[in-house]
Amino acid sequence: MAGTPELRHVDEEILQGLLAVAVNDAAPDEVMPPVAGPPGWTPARQAAFRAWHRARRPGLAGPLRESTFAIVADGHIVGSARLACRDSEEILETGMWLARSARGRGIGTAALQALLNEAARGNIRLLVAETTATNLGAIAALRRNDARLTTDPHTGHVHAQLPLNQAQPPPPASPNP
Numbered sequence: 001m002a003g004t005p006e007l008r009h010v011d012e013e014i015l016q017g018l019l020a021v022a023v024n025d026a027a028p029d030e031v032m033p034p035v036a037g038p039p040g041w042t043p044a045r046q047a048a049f050r051a052w053h054r055a056r057r058p059g060l061a062g063p064l065r066e067s068t069f070a071i072v073a074d075g076h077i078v079g080s081a082r083l084a085c086r087d088s089e090e091i092l093e094t095g096m097w098l099a100r101s102a103r104g105r106g107i108g109t110a111a112l113q114a115l116l117n118e119a120a121r122g123n124i125r126l127l128v129a130e131t132t133a134t135n136l137g138a139i140a141a142l143r144r145n146d147a148r149l150t151t152d153p154h155t156g157h158v159h160a161q162l163p164l165n166q167a168q169p170p171p172p173a174s175p176n177p
Contacts, residue, residue, distance in 0.1 A: 005111045007069035007081060007118060010053045014070045017077045019049055025099035031080065053080075060085055060092075060122070069118075071096065071111045078102035081115055083127075090125040098137075108141040112162075116145065120164045129160040 008014055022031045023041045028049075035048045059067040065085035070077045079098035086093050094115050098108055119127050129147070131138040133156040142149060147160040 005071050005073040005078070005107050005114060007111070007114050008072055009059075010057065010068045010070055010080070014077065015050060015053050018053070018070050018080055019046060021077050021079070021099050022049060022097075025101050026079075026097060031097045056082070069115075071098065071102075071107065073102065073105075073107050078107060079111070081111055083115060083119060086128065090123060091128060092119050092122075092124050092126075093128050093130075094119075095129060103137055108137055109144045112141050112145050116162060116164060124164055127162040127164060129162070131158045131160070132156050133158055 010018060022028075023046065028035070028039075028041060028045050032045075032049050032052060035042075035045045037044055053068050056062070056064055056066045056068045058064070060083065066082055067084075068080055068082045071079040071081055079096060079102060081096035082094065084093045084095075085091075094112070096108065096111060096115070098111075116127055129138075129142060131142070133139070133151055135158075139149070139158065142158075142160045142162070145162055147162045150159045150161075151157070152159075
């Protein structure tokens with residue numbers, strides 16, 4: 001496995017690095033909501049990617065009630081993760097993506113543990129995630145973090161619940177180096 005990944009809040013410098021990783025090592029539909037237009041990393045899609053992360057800078061207390069992080073392993077940005085408030089003040093939703101070159105190295109499992117630890121710093125009792133039965137990397141990372149998984153056999157949609165009682169709160173996510 002690569003060095004233990006860390007989460008860094010997404011400021012402008014991190015955002016530019018995160019976009020570069022996404023453009024060079026991921027497809028738009030793997031890392032962001034759909035944007036109308038031709039396929040690929042068009043200027044409009046890159047602008048939408050930046051806007052999406054900038055809108056979440058105020059964090060969980062902000063108007064969108066979401067926070068995004070860059071996942072950094074061995075000193076390099078390798079993906080992104082988010083935490084979002086759900087209807088209950090005690091439940092957060094998470095999601096993440098990794099660059100293709102970072103997959104299969106245990107980074108997703110360790111990044112999910114870091115997200116659990118970040119969530120545990122608050123009054124959160126449960127972290128939830130959504131994926132599909134075909135996303136084997138996500139399923140493996142969720143299982144390694146003791147998630148309770150429920151799969152809808154008709155849609156292949158997987159719902160994961162990760163109780164926070166076993167996560168230990170670490171120091172807050174790192175600012176930029």
